[in-house]
Amino acid sequence: MKQENFETQQVDTKQRILDAAEHLFAHEGFKGTSLRDVTGRAGVNLAAVNYHFGSKEALLRAVMERRLIPLNQVRIERITKVRDSALQKGQRPPVKELLRAFIEPTLQFKESSPGAEDFVALVGRSFSDPDDTVRNVFMKLIWPLFQLIFETFHEALPELSEKTLLWRLHFMFGAFSQTMHICCGRFHSDTIKMPLENDSKTIISMFIPFITAGMHAK
Template identity: 40%
Template sequence: MSGVQFSTKDRILGAAEELFAQQGFAGTSLREVTGRADVNIAAVNYHFGSKDNLINEVFRRRMDVMSAQRLDALREALETRPGQLEPVLAAFVKPALAMSQDRHGGGAFIRVIARAYAEKNDGLRKFLSDQYGHVLREFAKAIAGCVPELGKEALYWRLDFLSGALTYAMADFGLIKRPSGVTETSHRSHAAEELIRFAAAGLRADPVE
């Protein structure tokens, strides 16, 4: 693929990400995307084929990188600190928070994720499950090995809660804002450590009778 082709595709993805973050998937037209990206509709059709495929690719370009980072960190945790819960949680949490800090659209993508939770889009949910479900299953297996007393249902409830809390932290919606004089990196690192401790305590809590 030539540099011009890559640049065009990347501009379309960036424009789509920004508009989906602002207006949602249903509220954004391909014509708006092409206007923001300064390309014609033929370029979108050439690179993506349809709006649904464009939505999927907005997720893929971020999620592929984050998923690879998570799995690499998970393998290292299992090899170097087997049976320890906190390193497994760190492998799940830290790459996601690092992505949210990315100044090249990371913040917009977090809002896109929030849109995915809020809007009913069965095609997108199937795409995410098909492409990235294996990542969650690997983490579920690793966490189950650290808290063997938890049944499968309780484990998945708690993983859902962890994922929700992580998304909230990524979006920086919470009460704790970055103090003056504290770098964004330090603030995110502190958030990661607090979330890991919180999640570890929740996962180790006694199952509901």
């Protein structure tokens, strides 16, 4: 009979694989990580990945879903709250607050565990990963959030055409995703380093004024 007990070794193995994969996918990329790398780092047998997850692709999906679903839930809740409380007052949702509702949960989350930091870097790159698998898995998970952001920013900035708004959000996501994988130190090269502090407070204090100004540009 299939065990439903959470104290068993199975859960631990799955978790160890997820953690190892998360770290390696973030640092070496999906294509650049072999299952032997993953199982080696996790300290489990090679066959464990296919036994517990089915395939390398399914492992990626599991890595993504484990953290992105709860994170998106929080982001959606916070954005919805900003929107609703503005509508109640008969006002537009303030861009600054929307941005904060989008970015703060990510940064809090990033600092909640070392694995989360890897994950954020992975997500930052998923926007533009050349691998179809990565982009597809990521896009499916992020899409509802995108839609909500588009709608609420449209309410916040009704004077912008759809086209302009789409472009500005696109720039925002570009700046954001770039910022997300700076965290992981993968922005630098061997010889060249960008001396950017990346604590949450700094990031927020830099990101929000810049993007807010861009969003309101006339």
